[in-house]
Amino acid sequence: MKIYNSLTDKKEEFIPIEKGKVTMYVCGPTVYNYVHIGNMRPVITFDMVYNYLKYLGYKVTYASNFTDINPKITMAAETLGITEREVADRFIKAYLEDLKNYNCSEIDERPRVIDCLDDIFNFIQKLIDKDYAYVKDGDVYFRVSKIKDYGILSNQDINDLVSGSRVDIDEKKEDPLDFALWRKSDHGETFESPWGVGIPGWHTECVVMINKLFGKKIDIHAGGVDLKFPHHENEIAQSIALNNNYIANYWMHNGHININNEKMSKSLGNFILAKDFIKEHTANVIKLVFLSTNYRLPINLTDKTFEEAENIDNKIKTVLKAANLNLNISNKEIDNSIKDDKFEEYMNDDFNTPNVITYLLSLVKDLNAELRNNGNQILTLTSKIIRITKILGLLYPMPKLTDNQKGIYHKWIEARNNKDFNTADTLRKQLIDDNIL
Ligand SMILES: [Zn+2]
Known part of the structure; x- marks a missing residue:
């Protein structure tokens, strides 16, 4: 390093x-x-x-x-x-x-x-x-x-x-x-x-x-x-x-x-x-503002810098919410000791966090694609994003779903498949209120 x-x-x-x-x-x-x-x-x-x-x-x-x-x-x-x-x-x-x-x-x-x-x-x-x-x-x-x-x-x-x-x-x-x-x-x-x-x-x-x-x-x-x-x-x-x-x-x-x-x-x-x-704002926003610039360089804070950081924060938040649901439903645990070569390469270069954030966004993009296609990289990508964001000091909680919440989710899918849209809407609303969807 x-x-x-x-x-x-x-x-x-x-x-x-x-x-x-x-x-x-x-x-x-x-x-x-x-x-x-x-x-x-x-x-x-x-x-x-x-x-x-x-x-x-x-x-x-x-x-x-x-x-x-x-x-x-x-x-x-x-x-x-x-x-x-x-x-x-x-x-x-x-x-x-x-x-x-x-x-x-x-x-x-x-x-x-x-x-x-x-x-x-x-x-x-x-x-x-x-x-x-x-x-x-x-x-x-x-x-x-x-x-x-x-x-x-x-x-x-x-x-x-x-x-x-x-x-x-x-x-x-x-x-x-x-x-x-x-x-x-x-x-x-x-x-x-x-x-x-x-x-x-x-x-x-x-x-x-x-x-x-x-x-x-x-x-x-x-x-x-x-x-x-x-x-x-x-x-x-x-x-x-x-x-x-x-x-x-x-x-x-x-x-x-x-x-x-x-x-x-x-x-x-x-x-x-x-x-x-x-x-x-959340702490994530100011942290993303700071870490998007090399730590040695000056930063000029404007409304735009906060907007950009909020944008990145939302992208990560949104994909992790979907991934959290996917992993909970498939009973998979996040790997908290996962390593990533690309991340290390950037960090070993005098803590190049701007490159890390660009890389993080590419992982977010890949994870979105995996979720759409129900691919086999969902667990790995999610684990990497969680590990990297934690080191940057960003907080993205990944709450465990209760059995009851999992039950509601399965019923929602069932209602949708049966084209029972009224029931599906009620269940969906419940999942949104619980911040699961
Ligand atoms: Zn001193």
Whole structure:
């Protein structure tokens, strides 16, 4: 399997650190508000990656954090008139609820910053001891000039970063590129550290959590492309300083989301909350929108993209309903361990889900033909479609028919054959009401 590695800007053969096992980490949300559907793109993308790695037989451990200490959380606490802990708990709960409604996999670890403060203190102290960090007036900064590879992930020249407006100019820092590991603060919820009262910097928490959960290095570190700089670049800098590595062998980034050609953002007000979207559409629709484009490319959401996805969803839904009836009546069980070479070929090419969806539609077409002709490939094709859609994170329930429902079906066929159209219509209506026809 090949993965496009953002670190080298190349598709590379995937070789895990430990044979048969994969460790992966995806930067999670800052929990101060409800998430919008743009925030769901990394969730849906890396859920698909997680599912596929498991399909290949890897034992995968997937972690994603909650940033539950942040000035935005303090601001939300003030607006809502509750504590920072209450804000964090409320939006963690809402986020997990969203994931459930979007039929996302349960992952293995969800660490929170509040539970890692001692680890963060130890980590920062080690950086200070090795002269990679310095204390200035209650703040602690990372000394970027000591990392000669700085800019490796985002392919940026350090001089451009300084002259551009990408970094904060702060007189307290030795260098404009230096970033805060600990920030002095007396506003809102603060914590006592060896350097005084304040809050931890965002870039440190992910490195600390990865080291704590997995050790010095993982296989895959992922997130949205907007995190490449400065967040991921700064994670790498800290990992070079303490562990002499890039923290992950493979860095993966999903593209950003536009809505009607504008960046979807909370500040622009043109966002759709994940919890609102699901009231009008199914999770399948947004997943098909995202997965119909290569995960690395940007997506522009318009009414048309949703219509197209709804169309695909309906095609799959319709054929599977007919197949489910056929298999139930013939007492055949779906094969949940079926494999498919074509599917693997596309997925092994850096998770080429647009090709997978085209292939899925060809399977749908074949299955429709088999159902019309009552062919012998109905079970195989249905099993393949179910297995592939599950890995993509799409949900198509295949309910078992009760004996009573099967009885009604047989009576309907009998009435039709006997040209007893009144009875046939009544029975047919019953089957439609039960969502069988
Ligand atoms: Zn992170």
